[in-house]
Amino acid sequence: DTGVSQDPRHKITKRGQNVTFRCDPISEHNRLYWYRQTLGQGPEFLTYFQNEAQLEKSRLLSDRFSAERPKGSFSTLEIQRTEQGDSAMYLCASSLGGGLDTDTQYFGPGTRLTVL
Amino acid sequence: DAKTTQPNSMESNEEEPVHLPCNHSTISGTDYIHWYRQLPSQGPEYVIHGLTSNVNNRMASLAIAEDRKSSTLILHRATLRDAAVYYCILRDLSGGGADGLTFGKGTHLIIQP
Numbered sequence: 001d002t003g004v005s006q007d008p009r010h011k012i013t014k015r016g017q018n019v020t021f022r023c024d025p026i027s028e029h030n031r032l033y034w035y036r037q038t039l040g041q042g043p044e045f046l047t048y049f050q051n052e053a054q055l056e057k058s059r060l061l062s063d064r065f066s067a068e069r070p071k072g073s074f075s076t077l078e079i080q081r082t083e084q085g086d087s088a089m090y091l092c093a094s095s096l097g098g099g100l101d102t103d104t105q106y107f108g109p110g111t112r113l114t115v116l
Numbered sequence: 117d118a119k120t121t122q123p124n125s126m127e128s129n130e131e132e133p134v135h136l137p138c139n140h141s142t143i144s145g146t147d148y149i150h151w152y153r154q155l156p157s158q159g160p161e162y163v164i165h166g167l168t169s170n171v172n173n174r175m176a177s178l179a180i181a182e183d184r185k186s187s188t189l190i191l192h193r194a195t196l197r198d199a200a201v202y203y204c205i206l207r208d209l210s211g212g213g214a215d216g217l218t219f220g221k222g223t224h225l226i227i228q229p
Contacts, residue, residue: 042221
């Protein structure tokens with residue numbers, strides 16, 4: 001297994017355009033997470049899925065952000081009407097789930113978004 | 117998740133031990149202490165975690181204070197590849213849910229050759 005993969009690795013877009021990022025988790029990982037990281041800050045949690053169910057989405061930054069995981073495997077994060085403030089690294093992570101002290105998250109390399 | 121406090125940066129020499137502190141004075145009894153690190157231009161990676169007892173793995177050791185209000189990540193023999201931002205994170209999974217990790221700014225570890 002090659003770990004969590006994200007596509008694209010870099011995206012440059014103009015303000016007002018829509019963008020979609022894809023995340024492929026580690027096989028058989030039930031949980032999938034999205035984070036955003038701006039320069040000099042730690043990652044900020046956005047949303048997560050348990051299989052295909054989105055169990056937390058209140059942290060999504062605005063209604064322009066949405067995420068899906070239709071078949072419980074890969075996930076997409078969409079940003080509509082992008083703004084310059086959306087420029088950041090978008091990270092995906094997955095975990096197997098399990099006991100109280102597990103749920104180690106494995107992160108992908110991220111998608112760097114630049115909004116012009 | 118409860119809040120943690122870490123120094124902004126630390127510097128060490130290659131092949132010497134490194135002790136990275138973390139304060140978490142408001143930790144609850146069900147909070148686990150997790151450490152992740154983020155190498156340049158990469159996503160974070162898991163390092164180690166513990167609840168009450170000290171823990172060792174191939175990457176590092178975790179020393180937890182008796183009152184659990186602080187902990188220390190120990191890299192026994194730092195290499196240049198250990199230069200990264202290290203995050204100390206508290207996680208309460210007692211409710212059965214997962215939820216996301218709450219990252220602070222972490223400690224930027226600089227390793228001098």
